[in-house]
Amino acid sequence: MTKERALRFGRAQHLIGVAGLPAAAAPTGSVGIIVLNAGMVYRAGPFRLHVEITRRLNACGYPTLRFDLSTLGDSGASNESQSRAHQIRADVADAMSLLASHAGCTRFVLLGLCSGAQNAHIVTVDEPRVAGAIFLDGYAYRTLGFHLRHYLPRLRSAARWHRFISRKLQAAANQRGDDVFAVSFPPRNQVQRELTAMLDRGLRLHFIYSGGVTRYFNHPRQFRECFGRLADRPEISARLFGGTDHTYALQVDRQRLLQDIEAWLQRNFPTYGGSTA
Amino acid sequence: MIRSHRVYRQLADALAQQGIAALRFDYYGTGDSAGDSDEVDWARCLADMVAAAGELRARSGCTRLIGFGARLGGSIALNAAATARLSELLLWDPVMDGGQYVAALDVLQDALRVDPMRFGEPRTREDAAGQWLGFPVGACLRRQLDTWRAAPPPMPVRVFDSMPPTATHDWNVLLGDAVNVTELPTAASWDELDRLEHAILSPDLIRAVGDHLRVAA
Numbered sequence: 001m002t003k004e005r006a007l008r009f010g011r012a013q014h015l016i017g018v019a020g021l022p023a024a025a026a027p028t029g030s031v032g033i034i035v036l037n038a039g040m041v042y043r044a045g046p047f048r049l050h051v052e053i054t055r056r057l058n059a060c061g062y063p064t065l066r067f068d069l070s071t072l073g074d075s076g077a078s079n080e081s082q083s084r085a086h087q088i089r090a091d092v093a094d095a096m097s098l099l100a101s102h103a104g105c106t107r108f109v110l111l112g113l114c115s116g117a118q119n120a121h122i123v124t125v126d127e128p129r130v131a132g133a134i135f136l137d138g139y140a141y142r143t144l145g146f147h148l149r150h151y152l153p154r155l156r157s158a159a160r161w162h163r164f165i166s167r168k169l170q171a172a173a174n175q176r177g178d179d180v181f182a183v184s185f186p187p188r189n190q191v192q193r194e195l196t197a198m199l200d201r202g203l204r205l206h207f208i209y210s211g212g213v214t215r216y217f218n219h220p221r222q223f224r225e226c227f228g229r230l231a232d233r234p235e236i237s238a239r240l241f242g243g244t245d246h247t248y249a250l251q252v253d254r255q256r257l258l259q260d261i262e263a264w265l266q267r268n269f270p271t272y273g274g275s276t277a
Numbered sequence: 278m279i280r281s282h283r284v285y286r287q288l289a290d291a292l293a294q295q296g297i298a299a300l301r302f303d304y305y306g307t308g309d310s311a312g313d314s315d316e317v318d319w320a321r322c323l324a325d326m327v328a329a330a331g332e333l334r335a336r337s338g339c340t341r342l343i344g345f346g347a348r349l350g351g352s353i354a355l356n357a358a359a360t361a362r363l364s365e366l367l368l369w370d371p372v373m374d375g376g377q378y379v380a381a382l383d384v385l386q387d388a389l390r391v392d393p394m395r396f397g398e399p400r401t402r403e404d405a406a407g408q409w410l411g412f413p414v415g416a417c418l419r420r421q422l423d424t425w426r427a428a429p430p431p432m433p434v435r436v437f438d439s440m441p442p443t444a445t446h447d448w449n450v451l452l453g454d455a456v457n458v459t460e461l462p463t464a465a466s467w468d469e470l471d472r473l474e475h476a477i478l479s480p481d482l483i484r485a486v487g488d489h490l491r492v493a494a
Contacts, residue, residue: 006309018309039474042282044308046474047411051309074286167393170471211397245395247474249411252404 002058005102010094016074017043017067017095019102020058031131031269032105033057034095035066036112036119038136038247042073045113046247049254053111056258061271063103067095069119085122092123107131109204109269111261112138114246118185124203125194132204132268134261137246140209140217141188143225149218192227199235204268207238208260210253212246237264279308281347283476288345288483295487298337302329304353315413319421323357330361345486347477348372348467355452358430365493366430367486369437369479370465373451375425382409385468392470410473429453435489437482439465459485 003021035050037043043066044051054064068075069091078087096108109132110120117138124130154160185191198205209217223238224231231238239260244253289299304322306312330342344363346354351371358366372378389395390405407413429452436448439461448456461481466472 004309004311040476041279041474044279044282046279048279048308048314073282163393163397170394212395214397243396243398243400247411249389249395249473250400250404251408251413 002055004058007098007102009098010075010078011090012076012078012080014070014076014078015067015091015094017065017098018054019099020054020064020066021103022058022061022063024061030063030105031107031109032063032065032096032099032103033109033111033265034092034099035064036092036110036116037069037072038113038116040072043068047249047254049113049248049257052254053258053261056262057265060262060266062265062269063099063105065095065099067091088119089123089127092119093127093129096127096129109133109265112136121191121194124198130203132206133198134206134208134264136208136257137210137213137217138207139185139191140207140213140222141185141226142216143222145225146216146218146222150214188226192230195227195236196230199230199233203235205236206261206264206268207236208257209238209240210246210248211240211242211244214242218242280473280475280477281350282308284347284479284482287478288486291483291487292490295491297490298333298339300329300333300336302332313413315407315415317415317418319353319418319425322353323360326353326357327361330363343367343490345369346371349378352425352427355427355430355434356425358432363432365432366434367437367489368434369482370440370467371427371436373427373446375422379419379423381468385410385470389470389473394471410470427451429455433457435459437461437485439463439479439482459489461485 001023003023005019005021007017007019009015009017033054035043035045035054038045045053045066050066054066057064070087071077078090080087092110099105099108106129108130110123110130111134112118112120113136117135120133120135121138124133154164195205207223217240220238220240230236241253241256244250248254248257285301289301292299302325303310304317304325306314306317333339333342341364342362343365344354344358344361345367346352347369349372351368352373352375354366354368355371386405386409389410390402391399434452434456436452436456436458438446438448438458440446441464448458461479463479463481465477465479466475467477
């Protein structure tokens with residue numbers, strides 16, 4: 001039986017989150033899962049995605065924390081003068097300390113969608129307590145293969161042209177300058193270098209791309225096209241859920257996503273009898 | 278509730294700054310509360326609201342409680358207000374006719390599954406069945422909503438109207454002559470498919486509710 005607790009925490013007692021605590025106490029060295037905000041959406045996630053993820057993982061024995069970063073959702077400002085990246089690192093460090101104190105876990109897997117994936121990357125670069133990360137629509141870069149797959153079918157199909165132009169026109173009509181999931185990516189070389197360093201530290205990394213980001217990722221092979229031999233290492237994996245949207249608005253898509261997340265965690269950070277090891 | 282979380286927080290903060298105790302909560306099956314999305318049940322929502330009113334009374338010691346609800350939250354407030362012993366209702370674009378609302382949500386859900394901005398290829402009806410705009414919906418809630426119609430409550434009501442001009446609402450016809458209406462200058466984006474992940478924000482609403490309660494005090 002999992003217990004969920006709403007908690008106020010952080011260096012300025014400014015953060016709000018919900019910890020999911022499975023009944024069995026976590027053994028030393030076990031992992032807890034920390035879920036970061038998706039864009040500006042509060043900790044429940046788009047369409048309650050984060051609630052569904054954390055409860056499913058709780059049922060497998062993983063302690064979880066879904067929380068709001070500084071100034072998002074129910075969290076306040078820490079009133080520190082520091083960059084957003086520093087603030088995110090400090091917020092997640094606070095979140096890890098909180099989950100450690102409540103669940104006894106000492107290592108953590110970060111999970112984030114879109115800007116949440118970006119923030120998970122920022123933290124994972126130099127946080128020694130992070131053992132793994134799941135990036136939903138995280139970094140990827142257009143490649144020659146991407147462009148061929150994107151444009152060649154359109155040359156042959158009037159229907160695809162029609163759909164492509166409809167999307168462009170509708171996007172232009174909808175442009176209001178307030179994209180809730182707007183992110184900009186750092187240079188590919190930098191990301192590649194940072195991912196390599198993470199793997200060298202023994203981290204496990206999983207990238208899941210949705211059909212909602214076909215503007216920059218359109219085939220599972222693209223991951224290797226982006227990141228080269230790095231993609232061949234067994235500690236890193238990637239998959240594409242084509243046909244879904246960016247935020248998994250349909251239940252059938254959310255279920256596929258949840259199954260994949262659970263299976264990856266069980267492979268890389270298995271639970272035994274309701275606790276993780 | 279996901280979309281209106283921010284505006285509820287801003288409203289509660291603003292009221293607290295005016296010295297007014299406020300409690301915001303998630304119904305069973307919504308937000309952070311227990312339960313799955315498809316377990317949301319109308320009767321349980323009413324009971325949750327009565328429980329929330331009791332909680333606020335116990336925690337704040339206040340004797341006069343005012344209910345605030347947006348859209349379907351306004352409908353629940355209308356339905357549970359007497360049992361919760363509320364003295365006034367502040368309703369933001371409340372849903373007044375459950376049957377019409379169910380029909381409108383069905384149309385939106387069907388549009389969502391073929392929305393080229395969301396899906397590269399149209400999704401099947403099976404994939405989209407039993408859901409409204411990202412949330413699974415139980416057959417029971419659907420039936421309950423389908424037959425629900427608002428009735429004038431036995432306490433004063435103020436409606437904050439930010440419905441688009443195309444939606445004609447005669448609140449007095451629906452809720453009786455005693456209802457007062459504050460028209461907000463900006464329409465809220467309740468039912469726009471391209472904004473399902475966007476927070477509903479309304480500084481006008483927060484200002485208007487604050488002003489109303491300041492005058493009432």
